[in-house]
Amino acid sequence: MARQDRAIRTRRVILEAAASVFDELGFDRATIAEILARAGVTKGALYFHFPSKEDLALAVLHEQVLDIAVRPQQIKLQEFVDAGQILAYRLRHDAIQRGAARLAIEQGSNHLDRKQSMSAWSSFVEGLLKEAKARGEVMESVNVRDTAELFVGAFAGLQMMSKAFSDQGDLSHRLTVFFEHTLPTIAVPAILAKLKLDPERGAQLDAELRSQADGEDADGGEDAAEAGAALLDAAP
Amino acid sequence: MARQDRAIRTRRVILEAAASVFDELGFDRATIAEILARAGVTKGALYFHFPSKEDLALAVLHEQVLDIAVRPQQIKLQEFVDAGQILAYRLRHDAIQRGAARLAIEQGSNHLDRKQSMSAWSSFVEGLLKEAKARGEVMESVNVRDTAELFVGAFAGLQMMSKAFSDQGDLSHRLTVFFEHTLPTIAVPAILAKLKLDPERGAQLDAELRSQADGEDADGGEDAAEAGAALLDAAP
Numbered sequence: 198m199a200r201q202d203r204a205i206r207t208r209r210v211i212l213e214a215a216a217s218v219f220d221e222l223g224f225d226r227a228t229i230a231e232i233l234a235r236a237g238v239t240k241g242a243l244y245f246h247f248p249s250k251e252d253l254a255l256a257v258l259h260e261q262v263l264d265i266a267v268r269p270q271q272i273k274l275q276e277f278v279d280a281g282q283i284l285a286y287r288l289r290h291d292a293i294q295r296g297a298a299r300l301a302i303e304q305g306s307n308h309l310d311r312k313q314s315m316s317a318w319s320s321f322v323e324g325l326l327k328e329a330k331a332r333g334e335v336m337e338s339v340n341v342r343d344t345a346e347l348f349v350g351a352f353a354g355l356q357m358m359s360k361a362f363s364d365q366g367d368l369s370h371r372l373t374v375f376f377e378h379t380l381p382t383i384a385v386p387a388i389l390a391k392l393k394l395d396p397e398r399g400a401q402l403d404a405e406l407r408s409q410a411d412g413e414d415a416d417g418g419e420d421a422a423e424a425g426a427a428l429l430d431a432a433p
Numbered sequence: 434m435a436r437q438d439r440a441i442r443t444r445r446v447i448l449e450a451a452a453s454v455f456d457e458l459g460f461d462r463a464t465i466a467e468i469l470a471r472a473g474v475t476k477g478a479l480y481f482h483f484p485s486k487e488d489l490a491l492a493v494l495h496e497q498v499l500d501i502a503v504r505p506q507q508i509k510l511q512e513f514v515d516a517g518q519i520l521a522y523r524l525r526h527d528a529i530q531r532g533a534a535r536l537a538i539e540q541g542s543n544h545l546d547r548k549q550s551m552s553a554w555s556s557f558v559e560g561l562l563k564e565a566k567a568r569g570e571v572m573e574s575v576n577v578r579d580t581a582e583l584f585v586g587a588f589a590g591l592q593m594m595s596k597a598f599s600d601q602g603d604l605s606h607r608l609t610v611f612f613e614h615t616l617p618t619i620a621v622p623a624i625l626a627k628l629k630l631d632p633e634r635g636a637q638l639d640a641e642l643r644s645q646a647d648g649e650d651a652d653g654g655e656d657a658a659e660a661g662a663a664l665l666d667a668a669p
Binding site for chain 2: 225226302312315340343344346347349350351352353354355356357358359361362371374375377378379381382383
C-alpha cells in the first residue's frame with residue numbers, strides 16, 4: 198500500500214473509533230485513551246491526524262456530511278424519502294453516523310458547532326424539494342425551506358426517541374409514519390400514489406450506494422466527496 | 434406563612450434554580466454550588482429536600498410532567514394542538530420546562546430515566562387522540578399510538594433545532610408548520626376547517642391556565658397535580 202493510502206486508512210480507522218466512543222459516552226466523557234484502544238494505533242499517529250478531542254469531533258461531524266448521498270430517481274421526491282430511509286438505516290449500522298448524531302444533539306458548552314450538520318441537512322433537503330417543485334411534483338402551497346427544516350428537526354427528534362426506546366431499531370418505522378402523515382400535504386396526488394415508503398428500502402439503498410462508491414474508487418473518481426464538500430460550503 | 438407552605442415554596446425555588454442551571458450547563462456540568470447561589474438558600478435546606486444532584490434532576494423531570502395541562506375545548510383535537518402550543522410557549526419562558534427539556538434530551542450515562550417524560554407525553558397525547566377519535570374527529574385510518582409518538586418525537590427535535598438556532602424564538606412557528614403538514618391526515622375535513630393553528634395561541638392559553646390554577650389554589654383544590662400524578666402512573 199502506498200504511504201498516502203495507508204495514512205487515509207489510518208485516519209478513517211481513528212475516526213470510526215472516535216465516533217463509536219462519542220456514540221457511547223458523549224463528547225464530555227470520551228477520552229483519547231479509549232479512542233486509542235479501540236483504533237489500535239499509536240498516540241503519535243492519532244495526534245498527527247487530530248491534535249485534540251475537539252478536532253476529532255469536528256472531523257466526525259464533517260465526515261457525516263460527506264456521507265450524505267442518494268441515488269438519482271425518476272421522481273425527485275422519492276430521493277427526499279430515500280435520504281431519510283438511508284440515514285435511518287445508517288444510524289443503526291454505521292459508526293460515523295451514530296457518533297455524529299450524538300454530537301449534533303448534545304448541547305455541551307464546548308466549541309463544537311452543533312448547528313453544522315442540521316444546516317447542511319436542511320440545505321440538502323431544501324435543494325431536493327426545490328427541484329421536485331420545479332418539476333411539478335410538489336404542491337404550490339408548500340414553503341420548501343419550512344418543509345425541509347420540519348423534516349430535519351422532526352428526524353432529529355425521532356432518531357433520539359428511537360435511540361432511547363429501541364437503539365434505533367424502530368427508526369425506519371417512525372420515519373415511515375412521518376412520511377405517511379406529511380407527504381399528502383407535500384406531493385401532488387399523481388406523484389403521491391407512486392412514492393415508495395416501505396421501511397426496508399434503507400438497507401437496499403445503502404447497499405446500492407456502497408457498491409457504487411466502490412466502483413468509483415476503482416476509477417479514481419471522487420464525485421461523492423466533491424458533492425459533500427460543495428454541500429458543506431452551501432450551508433449557512 | 435405556615436411552616437408547611439414555606440417548605441413547599443422553598444422546594445419550588447430550589448427546583449427552579451436547579452432547572453435553570455441544568456438548562457444552561459447540562460446535567461454533568463451543573464454544580465450544587467451554582468444551584469445554591471441562584472436559589473439563595475442554605476446547603477442544609479437544599480439537602481433536606483434533595484439529597485443529590487440526581488434527585489434534583491428527577492424532581493425537575495417529574496415537575497414538568499405535573500405541569501402538563503390543557504383547557505377543555507369543544508373540539509377535542511384542538512386540545513392536541515393546544516398542548517403543543519402551550520409547551521412551545523413555556524419552553525421559551527418557563528425555567529422548569531427549559532431545564533427538563535435539556536435533561537430529557539441528554540443521553541448522559543447517569544441514572545436519569547430520559548424516557549420518562551417522552552413516555553408520559555406520548556400517553557397524554559394518545560389519550561387526547563383516542564377521545565377525539567371516539568368522537569369522530571379523527572380519521573379511521575389513524576393509528577393513535579403511532580401518531581402520538583410521531584408528535585412527541587418530532588416535537589423533541591423541533592425544540593432542539595429551535596433552541597440551537599433561535600433559543601426557542603421560532604418554536605411556535607415550527608410547530609405550526611408541523612400541524613399544517615400533519616393535521617390533514619389526522620382530522621376529518623369538517624373538524625380540520627375549524628382548528629385554530631395560530632402560533633400566538635400558546636401565550637394566551639398559558640395565561641388562562643395560570644389564572645385558573647391560582648383560583649384552584651385559593652379553593653385548596655389540587656386537581657391539576659392529581660391529574661399529573663395519574664398521568665405519571667399511566668406511563669409505561
